[in-house]
Amino acid sequence: MIIEHSSNLIAKIEPIRAFQDNYIWAISNKQLLVVVDPGEAKPVFDFIKAKQVTLCAIMITHKHHDHIGGVKELLHTFPDIQIFAPKNSNLDFPFTAVKDGDSFLIERINLHYSVLETPGHTLDHIVYLDEKNLFCGDTLFACGCGRLFEGTYEQMYSSLKKLKRLHPATKVFCAHEYTLNNIKFAMTVCKNNKLIHERYEACKDLSLTLPSSIEDELKTNPFFLAQDVDQFKEYRLKKDAF
Numbered sequence: 221m222i223i224e225h226s227s228n229l230i231a232k233i234e235p236i237r238a239f240q241d242n243y244i245w246a247i248s249n250k251q252l253l254v255v256v257d258p259g260e261a262k263p264v265f266d267f268i269k270a271k272q273v274t275l276c277a278i279m280i281t282h283k284h285h286d287h288i289g290g291v292k293e294l295l296h297t298f299p300d301i302q303i304f305a306p307k308n309s310n311l312d313f314p315f316t317a318v319k320d321g322d323s324f325l326i327e328r329i330n331l332h333y334s335v336l337e338t339p340g341h342t343l344d345h346i347v348y349l350d351e352k353n354l355f356c357g358d359t360l361f362a363c364g365c366g367r368l369f370e371g372t373y374e375q376m377y378s379s380l381k382k383l384k385r386l387h388p389a390t391k392v393f394c395a396h397e398y399t400l401n402n403i404k405f406a407m408t409v410c411k412n413n414k415l416i417h418e419r420y421e422a423c424k425d426l427s428l429t430l431p432s433s434i435e436d437e438l439k440t441n442p443f444f445l446a447q448d449v450d451q452f453k454e455y456r457l458k459k460d461a462f
């Protein structure tokens with residue numbers, strides 16, 4: 221059970237675009253800012269300047285460069301920030317190691333998060349959640365899931381099962397804008413699912429399709445809809461070739 225932390229509810233969550241299709245999620249409360257997975261520093265500095273905010277913490281979901289590449293530059297300018305990252309990530313900057321079941325308070329901004337381990341895309345992958353929001357990096361995407369670089373199909377399937385159990389209203393903040401391509405794929409494996417077609421219509425002209433919700437994913441994400449690990453594997457292999 222996650223205890224609702226009132227200051228999380230008034231925090232504002234905005235996307236900072238990076239690279240081709242990455243999102244660095246910016247969580248701000250008054251003049252303070254937390255970012256999730258800053259793969260690049262420049263767009264974060266631009267955001268800080270435009271919004272007149274100060275960085276106080278970074279949360280990292282996994283070790284891939286497009287999620288951590290901006291950390292050292294940000295740390296250089298904001299040496300007092302807290303950095304949270306998976307306990308089994310081998311990173312070349314200092315961080316507070318967190319693991320499954322941990323929860324922590326980012327004191328300066330008074331925000332509270334819990335951690336779930338979701339190995340599959342990588343073995344170190346974790347997600348951060350509060351009562352209303354999930355920051356899931358490359359584990360879960362809108363209508364899709366991350367590629368398996370390190371984990372087994374069983375690991376990824378059980379990681380997604382953990383996320384399926386979250387409250388359906390939980391907002392899903394993934395790290396990439398892959399939605400339209402994912403929906404096109406979903407239509408090929410779940411042909412009779414009308415809700416996927418509706419989702420396509422709803423998303424086809426949007427440049428920002430996030431956040432999604434656990435409820436949307438339960439209805440239309442083929443990797444959530446897979447009956448068992450064999451079907452999950454079949455979908456994942458088809459998606460890799462799509």
Ligand SMILES: [Zn+2]
Pocket residue numbers: 282284341358
């Ligand atoms: Zn990744």
